[in-house]
Amino acid sequence: MHQAVSSHDGNLFIERTPLSAIASQFGTPCYVYSKSAISDNFLAYQNALAEKEHLICYAVKANSNIAVLQTLAKLGAGFDIVSVGELERVLRAGGDPAKVVFSGVAKTASDMRRALELGIHCFNVESEAELELLNDTAASCGLSAAVSLRVNPDVDAQTHPYISTGLKENKFGIDINLASQVYQRAAQMSHINVVGVDCHIGSQLVDIAPFVAALERLLVLVDQLAELDIPLQHIDIGGGLGVRYQDEQPPSPHHYMAAILPLLKGRSETLVLEPGRSITANAGVMLTQVQYLKSNGDKNFAIVDAAMNDMIRPALYQAWMDIQTVAANGAEAALYDVVGPVCETGDFLAKDRSLSICAGDYLCLMSAGAYGFVMSSNYNSRPRAPEIMVDGDQVHLVRRRETIEDLISGEHLLPSAEG
Ligand code: LLP
Numbered sequence: 541m542h543q544a545v546s547s548h549d550g551n552l553f554i555e556r557t558p559l560s561a562i563a564s565q566f567g568t569p570c571y572v573y574s575k576s577a578i579s580d581n582f583l584a585y586q587n588a589l590a591e592k593e594h595l596i597c598y599a600v601k602a603n604s605n606i607a608v609l610q611t612l613a614k615l616g617a618g619f620d621i622v623s624v625g626e627l628e629r630v631l632r633a634g635g636d637p638a639k640v641v642f643s644g645v646a647k648t649a650s651d652m653r654r655a656l657e658l659g660i661h662c663f664n665v666e667s668e669a670e671l672e673l674l675n676d677t678a679a680s681c682g683l684s685a686a687v688s689l690r691v692n693p694d695v696d697a698q699t700h701p702y703i704s705t706g707l708k709e710n711k712f713g714i715d716i717n718l719a720s721q722v723y724q725r726a727a728q729m730s731h732i733n734v735v736g737v738d739c740h741i742g743s744q745l746v747d748i749a750p751f752v753a754a755l756e757r758l759l760v761l762v763d764q765l766a767e768l769d770i771p772l773q774h775i776d777i778g779g780g781l782g783v784r785y786q787d788e789q790p791p792s793p794h795h796y797m798a799a800i801l802p803l804l805k806g807r808s809e810t811l812v813l814e815p816g817r818s819i820t821a822n823a824g825v826m827l828t829q830v831q832y833l834k835s836n837g838d839k840n841f842a843i844v845d846a847a848m849n850d851m852i853r854p855a856l857y858q859a860w861m862d863i864q865t866v867a868a869n870g871a872e873a874a875l876y877d878v879v880g881p882v883c884e885t886g887d888f889l890a891k892d893r894s895l896s897i898c899a900g901d902y903l904c905l906m907s908a909g910a911y912g913f914v915m916s917s918n919y920n921s922r923p924r925a926p927e928i929m930v931d932g933d934q935v936h937l938v939r940r941r942e943t944i945e946d947l948i949s950g951e952h953l954l955p956s957a958e959g
Pocket of ligand 1: 644
């Protein structure tokens with residue numbers, strides 16, 4: 541996948557812009573994305589699927605900034621959403637609702653109504669109870685809901701337990717062994733139009749074998765359904781490939797599709813994919829500034845101005861993310877834990893890293909374009925960071941830094957007791 545950042549004489553650049561210039565102009569912490577890297581990563585999937593009827597639905601949850609969605613919408617992307625908030629972002633960005641698939645285990649009737657009104661491509665339904673509510677909701681709107689059942693193929697994705705979703709013990713989807721019965725019920729419902737099947741077995745997969753195993757199981761089901769006179773129009777194989785954070789060697793979309801497409805040879809179903817991380821992770825970074833250097837005995841800390849509220853992946857998943865100095869400064873290298881200002885021991889970005897740094901230096905957290913800003917919060921009443929999109933020689937602020945006023949704008953004092 542396209543790595544947005546390059547190094548020249550120890551100075552880091554995104555496209556042709558030095559990251560140090562962005563850090564000084566916009567302040568830190570901040571997120572910076574490369575438009576061309578996002579586009580290239582999307583086009584890699586599109587090119588790999590040139591020979592097959594397909595719909596690539598970018599998983600909005602990975603990075604939902606409307607400028608990112610706009611970039612992808614212009615390339616013809618569809619979108620995989622998990623909330624009405626994401627749906628409204630897609631619309632704002634110029635995305636086509638007819639290319640939207642709606643995932644998620646807990647859609648409410650009001651979510652369903654909005655998506656029905658807009659005529660989305662399909663609902664990825666995760667339980668029989670959801671199917672019933674969707675049928676009733678569609679009936680009350682006088683509409684019909686296009687449905688794909690998310691089945692759980694019981695495949696071990698061999699990724700972090702928090703982002704592994706395709707095992708029987710996970711909350712997601714319908715047991716593949718029970719799916720045929722649920723399809724038969726769905727086919728009889730007055731306001732349900734059965735159109736597809738889908739699964740999502742996990743994220744940050746760097747091995748193709750679990751994807752292949754899941755698709756093989758789906759195809760057995762699809763053929764059984766055809767015999768029951770329930771033909772499907774699409775097969776959705778869920779999220780995309782993992783990315784390189786450290787030394788992982790993820791396959792390219794081309795290699796991934798070279799393993800998948802032979803299984804679909806001669807079949808008419810459209811292939812749907814929901815990649816998120818592999819489109820945006822390596823297209824973005826987070827910049828932060830060293831505030832203080834501190835030693836406790838033989839442990840060195842670099843205390844930076846970004847915290848777990850800005851980037852939670854290391855704290856939440858023990859994720860290893862690369863961190864580099866933005867500009868060479870000639871300082872002596874030492875081992876540091878890079879930690880933030882939040883009052884929690886879990887507030888770290890990186891541990892035991894060799895860095896040549898002084899207070900005031902900018903650091904770049906690599907591969908932070910997916911599951912970065914979107915998972916940020918205001919914990920410790922920290923305003924959220926700005927997002928910047930670099931496009932060739934242009935640098936655009938695509939979300940401004942929050943202000944203290946933003947932090948409290950929805951809150952109210954209690955009426956005063958004196959009246
Ligand atoms: N489709 C569904 C139904 C999903 O649940 C997900 C991700 C995707 C697609 C996109 O998967 P991707 O192509 O990005 O692997 N916050 C975690 C990752 C959570 C992924 C959740 N589902 C992290 O930072 O690693």
